Every structure is written in C-alpha cells, then in structure tokens.
Amino acid sequence: MDDIILGGVYMKITYIGHSGFMVELEQTWMLFDYYKGEIPVLPKGKRGFVFASHRHSDHFNPEIFRLAESGGVTFILSSDIWKKRIPEYVKEQSVHLKPNTEFSAEGIRVHTLRSTDEGVAFLVEAEGKTIYHAGDLNNWYWKEESKEWNQNMDEKFRSYIEPLRGKKIDAAFIPLDPRQEEYYSLGMDYFLNLADAVQVYPMHFWGEPEIISRWYEEHLDSPDRNRVVKISYEGEIFQQ
C-alpha cells in the first residue's frame, strides 16, 4: 500500500486484532498490545517501539521479542510483566514501567497511567503526535458484582484517567467490551467527554466489531459520532 503524506504529517494505523495496533509515523513505528494476528511488515529505517500494557495473555505475547531481530527496537513493558519472560538478548533494549512514570528515548516520550485492571495505560508523544493506548484501563462495571464493587470501580476509573482531562490526543485506543452488556460503553463515553481526542479507536471487543455499530445506534445525537472509528476487520488500515 502506498503511504499517504499529508502536509508532512503522516500517521498510518493498522488494527491487528483485539487491543493490538500498529502506528506508523514518518520516522517511528509503534506496536501496541500484540497477542495474535498478523503484524504488518516493519518499515525499514525507522525507530521501533513495542508496547505491552500488562501481562495478561490477550495483551502480551512473548512472540513480540522476535521483532528485536530487525534492529533499532525498544520494548516498553509494564512492570507487572515478569523479567524472566524476557529473553536475555532483548534485556538491554527493554524498559519496565510502573504506573505514573515517565520514560524518554530518542524521538519518543511515554507517560504511564495506572490501570483499573493490571499494569498501565500509555500516553505517548512522538513526532508531534499524541497517542493514547488504554490497555485495560476501563470502567469495568459488571452486573454480577455488588453495588459497592462497581461504585469503587467507577471511582478508581475516574481518578486514574483524570490526567487525560482536556488532553489533546490524536489517536486514542479505548476498550469497548461486549461482555459488559448494556454497560459496554461506560468507559469510552466518559473518555470522549474527558479528553480532546481527534479519533477514538474502539478495541478489546473480542472479535465482535458489531459492538461499534451498537454504539452508533445508541448514540444517534452524540457529537462524538465523527470521532469514533468504525473498525470492521482485522488488518484494516486507517490514515489520519
């Protein structure tokens, strides 16, 4: 596929599957939460960053360490991922980040938020673009849980995501999980109001992109309709 360059600012986003995305900028590529599916061909001559938000098997697959072979790759891992799972040959290229920490390397700045599940969410700045990947930071309201549990979750979610209030974000990756039934969009709707995100890519929908259509059907008058990206298949490419 030809690359599109818009006024020198370029961003290509590939939906790989579940919470896995590849983001390509002019000099940088970033892979987020890969666990299965096809990783796009790595662009040559660019800096690479591979992120894993936590150790759950739907967010972290040790297969990612093979990408070290292409050179110039840094692994940015949540500190809950056991060090013994990291092969010796990539240890020097890996950093382990706790919640609420900063990391900078050539061409990139990363800030982590605490998750309401395990690990972290990533706020990344590179080449003048700001990208947010939530990992499992979401309002995990479950009907089976007690009122107190859900209330506590709601409070934690609001406080952990508060650093994003008013934040200008170019691309945000946000859970929209059909398992939560009628509460599926609590977290995403809160995020849409909180942050100033240009495009929001729903994720973590377990192979059921129809949940995005449901959101559209249930948000007929929402001013956010043009910001929520309709993902329909794995491998789909978006440009912005």
Ligand SMILES: [Zn+2]
């Ligand atoms: Zn998950």
